[in-house]
Amino acid sequence: MSQETLFTIAGYGKFFITLFIFIMFYGYAYSIYKRQKTGEKDFEKYSNLVLNDSLDSTPLEPRYRKQDKND
Amino acid sequence: MFHWLEQRPFFFAVMLFLTVAFAGFIEIIPDFAKASQPVVGKKPSTILQLAGRQVYIKDSCNACHSQLIRPFKAETDRYGMYSLSGEYAYDRPFLWGSKRTGPDLHRVGNYRTTEWHENHMMDPAAVVPGSIMPKYPHMFTNLADIATAYANASTQKAVFGTPYDQKGMPKLGTWKEAKAQALADAKKIASEMKNQQVKDMVAAGKVPEIVALIAYLNSLK
Amino acid sequence: MQSxxxxxxxYSVVKLFTFATILFGIIGMTIGVIIAFQLAFPELSNLAGEYGTFSRLRPLHTNGVAFGFTLSGIFATWYYVGQRTLKMSLKESKFLMRVAKLHFWLYFITILLAVVTLISGYTTSKEYAELEWPLDLLVVVWWVLWGVAMFGMIGMRRERAIYVSIWYYMSSFLAIAMLYIFNNMEVPTIFWSGDAPSSIMHSISMYSGTNDALVQWWYGHNAVAFVFTTPIIGIIYYFLPKESGQPVFSYKLSVLAFWGLMFVYLWAGGHHLLYSTVPDWMQTMGSAMSVVLILPSWGSAINMLLTMKGEWQQLQTSPLIKFMILASTFYMLSTIEGPIQAIKSVNAIAHFTDWIPGHVHDGTLGWVGFMIIAGLYHMAPRMYKREIYSKKLMDTQFWLQTTGIVLYFTSMWIAGITQGMMWRAYDDYGSLLYSFIDTVEVLHPYYTLRGIGGLFYLTGFFMFAFNMYKTATSGRVLDKEPANASPMA
Structure with missing residues (x-):
């Protein structure tokens, strides 16, 4: 394959990937905004992962309980 | 979809990795195809020159000297013709450097002589008043590692197909032949030097680092 | 399992890495100050024969601070932040505990060996990848161990959601693994030496010439990203909210900033498509969108500053908060400076000059150094269950080091631009105005000033080491763990 062809492929590749990432990224931004707005999910509460991090504090969103066989 | 990803460390990591990895490959691959062709007339280094290159690396000359002349008038006026990608085809590793605390050396062989290097490496400020380069007297007593230079060249030949032992190219041969050839080259350099100790060492079959380094610097054209 | x-x-592993951070910090920075003064006073280069020249010591400095000081700081904070935000203790798993300990010892031995080999002249010459192949193999082993510890700890977590700091540590682990392996592809030459008695340490790069340079700077640029940027952002996302007691200004922004940074970083540094056959509008659009992606990547620094909203009085009362706020300010400074230097016409002047080390140091001294120091200070009362020994000393350290950084980068900016302009100056007859040595001699005052700046910073670091030592040994014993602001006497 000639070098010109490789450059062309890389160029188109770069363009479409950037476009894809661009859409994904702003799609994600919008989804976060919407989920917070509609109250489907509160993102801000995750700050408490830091403020409330002693080992005996209750987890914010506990994983499965220890007795379950899943974990 | 996004929420799902946020809580699954494995898939999250995969996604992260792909994101990070992809850009590099798409940018590097076309250049790879282009850059590996040597320019016409380019020869791989001889054993002695390679040993000198190893000295250059050992003492990190590349920390202060570049080997990359950019295509600006101010640089071509100062250092000579700008560098071409194909000139580096046999360089493993590359030695472009990233900082010019001292001047560029890519074509230093065109305008400096064995004698100049000999004096300069011993005491740079005596040759160039105001120079901040360290002195390298230890290069006049330390021995160059010709054996590793031979291993270096034969690895290049065996693994990467660097054209040693071909018509018009430097000869490698066996270790014994290569050693004899390197010593013969060293004698030529030493005959242009004035340091008696170095001359004696070479006459006794030993190659000090300075001789190899000068052979390498003279080959930079 | 216990209740x-x-x-x-x-915190046993955290303590080990804290020790390594301080030790390698002292070694790396002391060498840094020595080589800075060597450029101003070249006689200093020849005090220790071949082992004391600028050229031998320079790789030792870069490796010492990047892989000694910074990496141990990252590992120390990882084992701290990791346990706490995942709500799991290393005590719960004998296996992970062993992995973490082994990680530390192998790492420690590798860095010690690196010091010895680099000073003896065993180097591959590729910047920030100077270590020869036997050491590279060791690096891979402990990097994998870190990964095992990391994903093991994540697997044992009690908290379902993974805090954003952990994301940054993960990204750093993954990206460095890839970059390091590809850039250090090298062939040991001993296997083809025939009967020549060649050195076992020597290797040559798998790539040649321009290709080698491409891979090297793909690594070089991004290693900076994933050692000096992402994990440090992870550090600030934990320690600033914790120390100030404020929730992150916007967690949403922090999540977005994370992905923004991941998307953008690896694209930066690639200008290889400029002369290709791709239509012009497409190249332009591509660059434009990359620029739009940069905006969210800036989010982190702003997010941190806004976290302090309404709490700015803490800046007066706590030197620890000062360290962190100044660090994020320096982060913003060096991330705007970098792109400016990447502009083609600026780069023509800046490349190869002292502006580049200047840029690197306002990032590393201001951002990386300060964040790691702040993180260690915050952890000290929790690890040692003692009050920080001296607030006054910490405050003095802060001002001394800040002055040092300012001296450093201002002198290097001026030096770099002066030299860049002199290299390209012509007289009326069209010949070069200055010989190379003219452009070296003119830098003497700036090199001196830079050395003094470095000395200030180093002195501050010794104060830090002393303060930490006194905290661990003779600080007032605390009866319970402090919630937010670290107690200091």
Missing amino acids: NAQLEYD
Whole structure:
């Protein structure tokens, strides 16, 4: 394959990937905004992962309980 | 979809990795195809020159000297013709450097002589008043590692197909032949030097680092 | 498994890495100050024969601070932040505990060996990848161990959601693994030496010439990203909110900033498509969108500053907060400076000059150094269960080091631009105005000033080491763990 062809492929590749990432990224931004707005999910509460991090504090969103066989 | 990803460390990591990895490959691959062709007339280094290159690396000359002349008038006026990608085809590793605390050396062989290097490496400020380069007297007593230079060249030949032992190219041969050839080259350099100790060492079959380094610097054209 | 009430976090590995951070910090920065003065006073280069020249010491400095100081700081904070935000203790798993300990010892030995080999002249010459192949193999082993510890700890977590700091540590682990392996592809030459008695340490790069340079700077640029940027952002996302007691200004922004940075970083540094056959509008659009992606990547620094909203009085009362706020300011400074230097016409002047080390140092001294120091200070009362020994000393350290950084980068900016302009100056007859040595001699005052700046910073670091040592040994004993602001006497 000639070098010109490789450059062309890389160029188109770069363009479409950037476009894809661009859409994904702003799609994600919008989804976060919407989920917070509609109250489907509160993102801000995750700050408490830091403020409330002693080992005996209750987890914010506990994983499965220890007795379950899943974990 | 996004929420799902946020809580699954494995898939999250995969996604992260792909994101990070992809850009590099798409940018590097076309250049790879282009850059590996040597320019016409380019020869791989001889054993002695390679040993000198190893000295250059050992003492990190590349920390202060570049080997990359950019295509600006101010640089071509100062250092000579700008560098071409194909000139580096046999360089493993590359030695472009990233900082010019001292001047560029890519074509230093065109305008400096064995004698100049000999004096300069011993005491740079005596040759160039105001120079901040360290002195390298230890290069006049330390021995160059010709054996590793031979291993270096034969690895290049065996693994990467660097054209040693071909018509018009430097000869490698066996270790014994290569050693004899390197010593013969060293004698030529030493005959242009004035340091008696170095001359004696070479006459006794030993190659000090300075001789190899000068052979390498003279080959930079 | 024990119940939570009896369990505590285990800081033994954190303490080990804290020790390594301080030790390698002292070594790396001392060498840095020495080589800075060597450029101003070249006689200093020849005090220790071949082992004391600028050229031998320079790789030792870069490796010492990047892989000694910074990496141990990252590992120390990882084992601390990791346990706490995942709500798991290393005490809960004998296996992970062993992995973490082994990680530390192998790492420690590698860095010590690196010091010895680099000073003896065993180097591959590729910047920030100077270590020869036997050491590279060791690096891979402990990097994998870190990964095992990391994903093991994540697997044992009690908290379902993974805090954003952990994301940054993960990204750093993954990206460095890839970059390091590809850039250090090298062939040991001993296997083809025939009967020549060649050195076992020597290797040559798998790539040649321009290709080698491409891979090297793909690594070089991004290693900076994933050692000096992402993990440090992870550090600030934990320690600033924790120390100030404020929730992150916007967690949403922090999540977005994370992905923004991941998307953008690896694209930066690639200008290889400029002369290709791709239509012009497409190249332009591509660059434009990359620029739009940069905006969210800036989010982190702003997010941190806004976290302090309404709490700015803490800046007066706590030197620890000062360290962190100044660090994020320096982060913003060096991330705007970098792109400016990447503009083609600026780069023509700046490349190869002292502006580049200047840029690197306002990032590393201001951002990386300060964040790691702040993180260690915050952890000290929790690890040692003692009050920080001296607030006054910390405050003095802060001002001394800040002055040092300012001296450093201002002198290097001026030096770099002066030299860049002199290299390209012509007289009326069209010949070069200055010989190379003219452009070296003119830098003497700036090199001196830079050395003094470095000395200030180093002195501050010794104060830090002393303060930490006194905290661990003779600080007032605390009866319970402080919630937010670290107690200091």
